[in-house]
Amino acid sequence: MSFGSGAMTNSIREIKDCEVLFLIGCNPTEAHPVIALEMKKALKRGATFIVADPRKIWFAKHAKVYLQHKPGTDILLISAMMNVILSEGLEDKEFIKNRTEGFEEVRELVKDITPEKVAAEVGVNAADIREAARIYASQSEKTAIFYTLGITEHTCGTDNVRTLANLAMLTGHIGKPSTGVNPLRGQNNVQGACDMGTSCDKLPGYQSAYDPVIKEKFGKAWGVKLTETKGFSLPEMIDEADEGGLKAMYIMGQDPVMSEPDQHAVKRALGKLDLLIVQDIFLCETAKLAHVVLPGASFAEKDGTFTNSERRVQRVRKAIEPIGNCKPDWEIICEIAKRMDYPMNYASPKEILDEVASLSAHYAGINFERIEHMGIQWPCPDTSHPGTQFLHKGKFTRGLGKFFALPHRAPAEQTDEEYPLILSSGRTLYHYNVGTMTRRSESIAQKTNDCFVEINNIDAGRRGIINGEMVKIITRRGEVDARAEVSSKAKEGVIWMPMHFAEASVNKLTIAAFDNITQTAEYKVCSARLEKLAG
Amino acid sequence: MAKIAITINDKTIKVEEDSTILWAANTIGAQIPTLCHDFRLKPVGACRVCVVEVKGEERLVSSCATKVWAGMVVQTDTERVHNARKAVIELLLSNHPTDCMTCEVCGNCTLQDLAHKYDVRESRYYAKPTGGIKEDRNRAIQFDSSKCILCGRCVRICNEVQQDEAINFIGRGFDMTIGPAFNDSLLDSSCVLCGQCVSACPVGALVEKQAAGKARAWELEKVHTVCGYCGVGCNIFLNVKDDKVVKVTSEVGTVPNDGNLCIKGRFGKDMVHHPDRLKEPMIRKNGNLEEVTWDEAFDYIADKLQKIKDEDGPDSIGCIASSRCTNEEDYLMQKFARAVIGTNNIDECART
Numbered sequence A: 001m002s003f004g005s006g007a008m009t010n011s012i013r014e015i016k017d018c019e020v021l022f023l024i025g026c027n028p029t030e031a032h033p034v035i036a037l038e039m040k041k042a043l044k045r046g047a048t049f050i051v052a053d054p055r056k057i058w059f060a061k062h063a064k065v066y067l068q069h070k071p072g073t074d075i076l077l078i079s080a081m082m083n084v085i086l087s088e089g090l091e092d093k094e095f096i097k098n099r100t101e102g103f104e105e106v107r108e109l110v111k112d113i114t115p116e117k118v119a120a121e122v123g124v125n126a127a128d129i130r131e132a133a134r135i136y137a138s139q140s141e142k143t144a145i146f147y148t149l150g151i152t153e154h155t156c157g158t159d160n161v162r163t164l165a166n167l168a169m170l171t172g173h174i175g176k177p178s179t180g181v182n183p184l185r186g187q188n189n190v191q192g193a194c195d196m197g198t199s200c201d202k203l204p205g206y207q208s209a210y211d212p213v214i215k216e217k218f219g220k221a222w223g224v225k226l227t228e229t230k231g232f233s234l235p236e237m238i239d240e241a242d243e244g245g246l247k248a249m250y251i252m253g254q255d256p257v258m259s260e261p262d263q264h265a266v267k268r269a270l271g272k273l274d275l276l277i278v279q280d281i282f283l284c285e286t287a288k289l290a291h292v293v294l295p296g297a298s299f300a301e302k303d304g305t306f307t308n309s310e311r312r313v314q315r316v317r318k319a320i321e322p323i324g325n326c327k328p329d330w331e332i333i334c335e336i337a338k339r340m341d342y343p344m345n346y347a348s349p350k351e352i353l354d355e356v357a358s359l360s361a362h363y364a365g366i367n368f369e370r371i372e373h374m375g376i377q378w379p380c381p382d383t384s385h386p387g388t389q390f391l392h393k394g395k396f397t398r399g400l401g402k403f404f405a406l407p408h409r410a411p412a413e414q415t416d417e418e419y420p421l422i423l424s425s426g427r428t429l430y431h432y433n434v435g436t437m438t439r440r441s442e443s444i445a446q447k448t449n450d451c452f453v454e455i456n457n458i459d460a461g462r463r464g465i466i467n468g469e470m471v472k473i474i475t476r477r478g479e480v481d482a483r484a485e486v487s488s489k490a491k492e493g494v495i496w497m498p499m500h501f502a503e504a505s506v507n508k509l510t511i512a513a514f515d516n517i518t519q520t521a522e523y524k525v526c527s528a529r530l531e532k533l534a535g
Numbered sequence B: 001m002a003k004i005a006i007t008i009n010d011k012t013i014k015v016e017e018d019s020t021i022l023w024a025a026n027t028i029g030a031q032i033p034t035l036c037h038d039f040r041l042k043p044v045g046a047c048r049v050c051v052v053e054v055k056g057e058e059r060l061v062s063s064c065a066t067k068v069w070a071g072m073v074v075q076t077d078t079e080r081v082h083n084a085r086k087a088v089i090e091l092l093l094s095n096h097p098t099d100c101m102t103c104e105v106c107g108n109c110t111l112q113d114l115a116h117k118y119d120v121r122e123s124r125y126y127a128k129p130t131g132g133i134k135e136d137r138n139r140a141i142q143f144d145s146s147k148c149i150l151c152g153r154c155v156r157i158c159n160e161v162q163q164d165e166a167i168n169f170i171g172r173g174f175d176m177t178i179g180p181a182f183n184d185s186l187l188d189s190s191c192v193l194c195g196q197c198v199s200a201c202p203v204g205a206l207v208e209k210q211a212a213g214k215a216r217a218w219e220l221e222k223v224h225t226v227c228g229y230c231g232v233g234c235n236i237f238l239n240v241k242d243d244k245v246v247k248v249t250s251e252v253g254t255v256p257n258d259g260n261l262c263i264k265g266r267f268g269k270d271m272v273h274h275p276d277r278l279k280e281p282m283i284r285k286n287g288n289l290e291e292v293t294w295d296e297a298f299d300y301i302a303d304k305l306q307k308i309k310d311e312d313g314p315d316s317i318g319c320i321a322s323s324r325c326t327n328e329e330d331y332l333m334q335k336f337a338r339a340v341i342g343t344n345n346i347d348e349c350a351r352t
Ligand code: SF4
Pocket: B141, B154, B157, B158, B162, B164, B165, B166, B167, B186, B190, B191, B192, B193, B194, B195, B196, B197, B198
């Protein structure tokens, strides 16, 4: 990575002091409502907002510059901003010289990417790109970027992230209070799950699973010899299952049938497994296919920790006894391990966190006692360290910040005559992910409980679609019916659907095309067409 | 920020120069009552319950809205202050229902506490309260206009903090109340049902509808934990009675959310006790998932996994952790994959 860690570089409480906020591919009022409140405080104090999003989100209406760019053109847009910054001499030369490497390649790359040249392809005015670049580069010391899945859920997701990092380094807007690059994490413990080493190539604390020295350390702690073989990511596991190489899956608190793209193919693959174990709190769509279903406890029924978007490790506390005969997930794993002759003897989650701290430098100073009243932000290298409010002060985690020169790549699927619209998907304020939890709340479900598709007035007009009528959305992979929400919120040529509804799952439509590094699916772009329902 | 010296109740202290008297008094533990004040909001000094005496000032001043100055001398609890506060409370109670015994927030009501503290048993100006519980088809928030003291905290939090502009003061004089324009249902306004107005209300006018009638304030055990819905990681308090989560509250001053929550955090707790919750382990037999004992499920899994591991190798097994589970559970799941099964086939849903 460009800086050496993938997390919010700033803290939530620094947001209100930002003077310039560049929001790209994120919709805080819906996806991170309480972070949005901090941004609204900044707005009240006179902060300037630059918003780039294909949907006219709440902050777009309050932005100095709003760039309603086409999904999948982020790199072009940001490169054009860098072009302006360099051609007008707005870059931070000192910072580039002292703290970064690889700058020349980027200068070379963006030399010809002027706003005028890319405006049509990006779908915004060249003058607006210029203004955005000038505001971002020069106006203030306290300038921060915020992004989320609108940036990462592309086949070029990693490149998008690195290009944003380029922009921040070019201007030196990183490593200071209220100044940095901030991915807002979606689900409650995405940050923690990543920190814990739940990916095939990373052990806890982002330590390489393939480095012999590190493997040795973990092997010793765990009393086993760790494998040499490279592991599979979830999409790869699904492919392997389909081809017969993978025989069993043990899935905890996840619903790939709903959350992974191209639902039909996922179901087919999981159906071929000899053993599918699903551990969840509800009978989710994936559990319906399982050979064994294990009832897990909800967050209200167990002790432990979650790590939030700002890297703060916080206590989760048991408030009630597990419902029915369900058990906390950690107890279930320990019991299965024990019966496979690997003792996992932990009296409580406290001891598990102590083991994490002993193996991961980020968490080394964190334990239950220290976070009894308030969480601590990693990196926290020892038990007298107060935690880290913002990252990369004076020095990047990886030493020098690295510029990556990355050209624009088109999304995996292009629009054509048959499928002329871009379909993008995401979440709304009222539901959580695949909706299994929030749709079961009376107070919430009342707000929106049916699937809708946002359509621009012009696109709707052309097809004779009126607000509120049911329409059919068709892609090369499937079709779904949804209620039309016609407004100017969506960009012309782009339709948008929420991901929460099993009966009209948008992932029947999405494409199984992935970023080659993070294996993130391209939920933000595929090609579709709209039809009125017959009759 | 520069510090200045002021004297409160004969004690001289140094405070930051942009502090309010209320804030300064708080730092030395001098209790000043408030009603319309909420640290999340710009002070307005409207209710005049927080008045104090400042040397050299003829009138009593609202401590929440008055900044300190160097050499300021403040008395927070004189007889004059006491009488002024008592008069304010009497006036507020003059048309307030006296049904504390059945009120939802009895035991957790600022007005009730103040009436007790200042010994206001009955108001000299008693008039029959008007209004009552407003009919509104939303299932999250209940408004009782008869209990509303028009402090404006709900209106301000909705407009200042949420910036949703869903509710405001409506009507005039004795008919004044709060609500969406035209007094419609919240569902027909720009309201996002965050419940921030409920969290700001110092009396029983705005309450959580689903929790109404379920518990007295003193029966609730408040368990400090973290919201399970998004990466902001708001601190919440699960309010528990008889092993049931009755409602979710927040507290001003907690990091990172300072008492603020969104609809999911405040009202999404229903899923915990939902009848659809899985309660027993199940194994597929003859095509159907059938309930079994944990022992049977554990043995079945351990046998099958062991067999597949032996016959097809550890890399024919994949494990998926979860961004909804705790750190400890995710750590164990990857340890399970690597140490128990012996594979690097581990992933989670970080990408979504
Ligand atoms: S619930 Fe939120 S948006 Fe609705 S009126 Fe209350 S504060 Fe305003």
